[in-house]
Amino acid sequence: MCNRPDCGRGEIDAQGFCDVCDRQPLPQDDAASADRAPEPEPPARGGARVGVAHVRPDPWYGLGLVDSDQAPQAPDAPLNSSDPVAEDHRFCANPSCGQPVGRGHDGEPGRTTGFCPHCGTRFDFAQPSGLTIAGRYDVARVLGSGAYGAAYLAHDRNLATHVVLKALNKSVAKTARHERDVLVELRHDSIVRILGYEHEGPHLVLEYVPGVPLSARDGDRLETLLAHGVRILQALDYLHARGLLHCDVKPLNIIRFREESPAGALDRVRLIDFGAVRSQTKDTGPVVAYTRAFAPPETDPEHLRPTAGFDLYGLGMTLREVCRSRWTDRSTPGVDSLHLLLDRATDPGRPWRRFVSARQFAEQLSGVIRQVVAAPPTRRQVARPSALFGSMPEALHGGLGAARPLAHWVEAQPDEEALLKMPAPFSSPDPGDVAAALPAPLSDPDDPDVTGPADSALAESRLALRRKDAASAAGQLAAAALPDWHWLPDWYCGLIALADGRPKRASVVFTQVRRALPGELLPQLALGLCAELREDRAVARAHYSTVFDTTPALGAAGFGLARVLLLAGERAKAVDVAEQLAKEFRYEREARVAAVRLRVMVLAEPDHPAPTEDDVARARAALPGLDVDEAAAAALRAEIQYAEFLRTHDRLKLSDAIRALGPHAPTEREYVALVDLANRLRPALRWRWWGKRGRTGHSRFGATPGGLSS
Template sequence: MKCQRNCPGTIEDGYCDTCGLAPAKTEQPAKTEQSAQIAQTASAPQIAQKPTGKCRRDGCDGTIEDGYCDTCGLAPVDKAPQNTPKSQPQVPKQRTETQSSSRTTGTGALSTRTGGSRRGSGRTGSSRRFGSGLVEIAPIAKVDPASTLMANPEVPESKRYCAKCNNPVGRSRGDRPGRTSGFCPHCGESFNFTPKLVKGDVVGGQYEVAGALAHGGLGWVYLAVDLNVSRRWVVMKGLLNSSDEDALAAALAEQRFLAEVEHPNIVKIYNFVEHDGAGYIVMEYVGGKSLKDMLKQRRDANGGDADPLPLDQALEFLIEIMPAFAYLHERGLIFCDFKPDNVIQSGDQMKLIDLGGVVHIDDQEAAIYGTVGFQAPEMATDGPSIASDLYTIGRTLAVLTTDFRGYQSTFKETLPDRDSFEVYQQHEAFYRLVDRATRPHPDDRFVDSAEMQEQMLGVLRQVVAAQGAPKPAASKVFTGELRTDLKSDAPRWQDLPTPLIDLTDPAAGFLASITVTDPAEVLALLKHAPQETTEVRLRAMRAEIDLAARHGFFGDAQQARERFAAVDGQDWRLAWYDGLLALANQDWAAALSRFDAVWAALPGELAPQLAMGFAEELAGQHKTAAGYYDVVSRTDPAYTTAAAGLARCRLANGDRAGAVEAYQRVPGTSSAYAISQVGAVRALVRAHPVAQVDVKSLADAAALIERLEVERAQLAELRAELLEQALTSLRGGFKIPAAVLGGAKTGDTGEKDVRFALEDAYREMARAAHGSDKIRLVDLANAARPRTRT
């Protein structure tokens, strides 16, 4: 069934797979008397009466207000759906060719457009959660709308500018206050900064004005009461300067198409009315607090010094609003003027509240509105685009999370260095996220809002994990790690994840049928591919790299790489396989450079950080490598290679306890759990040039061995290593606790008991051995046995 909300999507499982909303009713919506008049005289959109009452969705006790539930945020249903799916992402419809064509980068950045890896960002399900649900966000308590009115509705002199030439107007001179109306001395354009409506005015015979709420770049905003619809509170926005043709055009544009915009995260447009020759847009009253208000409140509470939002909260706020951008962009609409002022938290939901700058992407004549410091640099020459909207989101993130001084002057089109702010230093992935969103060339930014939201989620998971609460999720562009050798935790580049197949590739089905793992066999099968596609070339390149690592000849792998680059030179996956090729060829610096490029393109992904950890460790940079491994294993403990790498690097730096902690991150349900526990034992037992063994670590190792569930021979081998080290320590004059012998023994032990225990361990190992190895172990057992009288 097709979605009927002016949306190309299809209803699946009770929800649209594009806009994420419940299906609209098929009946003709009732029009208010006022909207009927507008439809006849001004061709305004029809305004539907919204249902009210209790929400009937399972698990929701909200109330329907203005057509949406105030708890779950979804449209009402006649009957609660059965088995309503929980919040799950929906796959959007394929975009038109003009929207989904491959990008060309302007500064050598990597393209991340891979077709099938895209996922929708609409919210579905019966339960209401804020953003990603990863961060607890306190709802904003509802307040009396009348209490939000401006006591003195006046535009401050510092914000009075000519709408035509943007020069200051209405400024004071000496003791004479500035004019609130007059003519610009620079270009002669008239200006008027006084509100046209006062308390008690009735606009359009329906809306009684209560007063002014605010003033902005496009006009005064008034609070009013709808006399025809349950005396509900509404907001009316008029023109700041009614003689300004651009402002008038923006208002008319809103009248033409914004009444059709319907999304839970976007303020609803009810009507368009005229009064005394001026136009007013009537919209939903959204009681709450804007992100700008939050920053101001935090600054005031901090004695006037900036106090940015916590990073996890800021990310969660914008993740919550991203589906609204996806909704607008799918309909060819560009918001243009996003900034902290234009998004409000209302209850437990975020909403875009100012649609005055929204334009259609194909409208070449519309007036473009933006704000210095947020507006993309190409807006003046190339006009608005999806990329320019994503730029404003990135800039907003930077302003929300740092004391970003000079963002409208010195840094109006750039970012400060990463070292400028602690939040950037602590969370490099976040800095990379903001950096990619705000790159000067639009083609170097994120492909669309869905991709940016996915990367924001990845960064947020890293931030949350750093606070001690890992909440991992499967990547939509990478597989998990490919670890197969569970008897060793040595670094193997073959264990790294691999990019997922683009399911829209024509050869995806054929590639899925290839189940062999031997690279030579894979290459033989690829010769029968129905056509040589991007994914076929990628699979061939990976097989050639595997062969090169096996035989030490890299010519064929390099040729496969060049064939792919000739067609898909900007694909981020080329950089990924370049990194693998460099690792196989032991060129650590080149590997690090290519993996760094992948991370720059996909800042929320863990795979490139894991790969960078491998490259740094193999290059001997253990401290740097430990940083990458720490982020990866803390964020997603399923990356057991990261935990092993972190342990190795910590041990190399003399941190024996830290190495054990790293091994302990591996979940008990993982197939690598046993080898990680073995690694923890050996980290405690084995001597190291920096991390010398102490008797406490020997006791800790014995306790770990007691809990291990591995084969008896391996258990005996670990006991032998422990007891050999205990014997060495005894000879060095150290007292050894009896706990090293196993069990609940207390006090100290002597050399005789240690030797008997060591003999038993070697004999246990010998029982499972064969040939010369068995003889060697028996000899070791005999040598370990203490001398006794017979």
């Protein structure tokens, strides 16, 4: 019963909402307080409200699913270099100039020493060692040079460790001066530490990370690479919260390194090279420093007014590059979802589809990792509440989780061989029941304005769906006036199409939801249910398998998978699914019943294999341990006996099993029908009289030649 003082009369449904006011009940303490001192609540905004998830509690959970036991080998200690700097990295050291120098022409190599033709500053790229900067940094080698300036590996005399000195050209030096106080304070495990700022040059002084640019190594599993993506998203979230944009996220600016810890060597990454960093508040002009291959198209609005989306696009392109060799087979668990994830993250023509925050991106990326690690060799299954959808306790077992209805036996028609013509032993769930069972979305933490003004209309739409009133649900959805670009209206359109008995239409719109939320399992479950309703069992099996292998806690996927496996003639696999599902406490009773029934079910398909002797024996052995009433037990015994009859043709035992259903018949008519069926199945009695031959040609011992027997 709902404990809210302004309701107090509704029942709480399986999703935890009152069927009258459509709100969740108050916590016990709040309810008691409301009973002691009731106060009027503010006026409702036109109806019931939807549940709200204000924050994403842990979008980084994918990191906990990946073993960090593949740490790369630590590189050798840096040595002084005697090699000349490559021509592509030769730029004038004058921060006010920064022009290319020492370049070759007409096939001739460039000069390693000389003077800049633009400003006259001397350059020497023959041997970087021997240079000391600011009186404390002894340069060991040039790590690289570019339009932003040169980067040196140097030994810090004061700290007795290696550091990176980044010489800044004029434009970057100006940015660094504006942001240096903030950058020096950055402390994040996945961001290179900025140790100081030297006016000579000027130079940024950064922590030296002895690693290599992020790439896929031999032996890397896909989830390992994706976990590095989550770590960089953590770094970007930290950076964006401080009003900063990196603006040059790419593989070369993500260093993969080996970190020693008390637990052993760890595989880690750090974001480096803040040469293009900018403030979201102080820098208002267009982006000028970026890498074209990893940035949105130049016509994209992100170039004029960059947001966090600029960095997220760069990370999406980075993951495309890094995972390219690991995602060729889209049938591999999680790989198709990864394609959809990166398609959304890097959509070039529809920027409104892309992710708007690092946490939003990480939520979906963690979901993809969850699908990947559920496959061999890891086989790690994780039950976790969604940040975007409510729970779904309904099993939608389609009759698998309960004994055959008594009406099936009442209506059974035997043929001359005592084979029974009966309704199908199970069915796909009713589309209206599916629409009512699929959970309602919660408010989107990244787009709260989408659902805020529309929550009352959406709640009324859900109530109409529970009544299987598709027309009213569609009217309320129209009144909600949701934006077309968001996935939320597509989800409701899919539910409404199901309530209207149109699973093909529902599949179309649920596909759009899946493309927007590839890390979520519920859109895949919805697509599996729609495919089963369309009798597309191959597609249904693919979706059900992904969801069930990832988490059996969504029981509807397990029951759906068992149905399509049995119809495909794979009885043993269907039973195995039911037995796995029985380990979930919520579905234990129904799943154990389903396992028994799946062993002995007889289908009307012509080539469907019949139950074996072992199937019947196992089903009979499991029957006493089921938590069912006597009527259900009698029905299960009858189903088991019918399966045995197909092998032994023992009509008497089958007749007795059906006769035992009679006492559970609710009406006299049904009782008579069951007894009549049992009598018709009994073997015919053959009477033989044995005695002396009589005049009629009969004797007590049977018929004489030419006579009759009875």
